Structure formats: structure tokens, C-alpha cells
Amino acid sequence: MSLLKITSIETLYFDRIYALQGISLEIREHEIFTVLGPNGAGKTTLLKTIAGLLKDQPKKGTIEFNGRRISGMSPERISSRGIVYVPEDRGLFRELSVWENLELGCWGRRDRELKSDLEYVYSLFPILAERRDQQADKLSGGEQQMLAIARGILRRPKLLMLDEPSLGLSPKLARSVYDTLRAVSKRDMTILLVEQNAKMALDICHYGYIMEAGRIVLKGTAQELKENDDVRELYLGVDQETSGEKGYRYYTKRRKW
Secondary structure, three states, rough: EEEEEEEEEEEEEOOEEEEEEOOOOOOOEEEEEEOOOOOOOOHHHHHHHHHHHOOOOOOOEEEEEEEOOOOOOOOHHHHHHOOOOOOOOOOOOOOHHHHHHHHHHHHOOOOOOOOHHHHHHHOOOHHHHOOOOEEHHOHHHHHHHHHHHHHHHOOOOOOOEEEEOOOOOOOOHHHHHHHHHHHHHHHOOOEEEEEEOOHHHHOOOOOOOOEEOOOEEEEEEEHHHHHOHHHHHHOOOOOHHHHHHEEEEOOOOOOOO
């Protein structure tokens, strides 16, 4: 069943610059999806458009969530329907403590599962329990990312959208964050992540989209994308079987999209 369905949306900046051009995609429940692409491809714009953070956007097309149209709604109404967006800059209140940031993630909740959810995020990120009273801007980059994800989880979203969760993290810490996302997805949570680290994203996702210049140029299962020659060269590194002695090409193969 489709949780999120986007049909031919166009997002403009200053009413004349196309950031998204005819984007269509579907996100199914309880799976992990990724959108890959270079800087400037429109990946962040896509997430902001879904979240309703760009005024009067999209200009064309529709966005449906759980079978109901959400394009044109305010960010507050979209969030209340179960979509949580964790931005690239993590969106933390840096002057507040770890606990105070998590408390904001619980805002509006009165259900009995709140205590168990807090225990769950602490089990995912034990360092947050240790740093409970520490100011958020005193945390390392990796710890801030953990805090941002934990706060998002506490909203109990149906769709958790993450913008570059591995940005600025060491490979070991990035892998730890991704292992956590895999575990989180098993709790009836759908994840849509935007990444430049294609290998790491494709290792945990079920399905992926490649964006370039505001368009979807390729889509497929994680395995299909891993086996695609263009994806292997442009996003996963050089295909060693056809490279030169030093492991790289002296030219760029023409793309098929």
C-alpha cells in the first residue's frame, strides 16, 4: 500500500526557477526509501515540499499521504498527519539541554506509550541518557544527529524524512546511525532519506530514486541500482573490471538516462 504518492509536482523558486520538474514517486509503508543525487539536484527541496515548508509550493501536481491530499496544507497540519522532517542542520534548539529537546519531541503526546518510547530512544542512543542535562550545542556532530533522530522518533511518525543523516560523521558513526535507522524501520515506521553517501543508503534501503537537475532519472530496488552501470560509476565508485591499471577511467562513460 502506498503511504506517500507524489504525482508530477513542480516546485519553483522566485516563481521562475524550476527546482523540481515533474517529480513522481511512491513510498510504501514500513520500508526504507532513499533519494540519491549530487548537490543541487533538488533532494532537499523535495523533502521541504512534502513537509509544506515552501510557501505556495508545489505550483503544480499533487502530494497524497495515506490517501488524502496534503499539498497546499500548512507544515503544522502536515506534521499532525504523521510526517516528521529532520533537516540537514538537525533543527535542534542548541541552547536547550538534551532532555529539553527530547521533551519538545513529546509535545502534545498524552498516550501511555510515552515512557516506553523514551526508554526506547535511550536504548538506541545510550549517550543521550548520559548527556541528558548537557546543552545541545556542546554535543559532538554525531551526538547531535542522534538527538535529532531520537526527537523525531518520539513524535511517532508514520513517515520519518531525514536529510543527509551521515553528513559530517565519521564512517564508523555514520554506520551506527544507519544501523539504528534499520532497527527503527522495523517498528512500523516508514523512512525516506536523502543522501550523497549512496553505498551506505543502498545498503539499508528497499527502493531508491536517482535525482539530477530536479528530475527523477532512474528508480529501482536497492539491488537493481547497485547493479546499474551508471550508478556504479557515478555514485558507488569505478567499475574495476573496465578501469585502467590504477583503478580509474580516463573518461566519463555516457549516461543512459
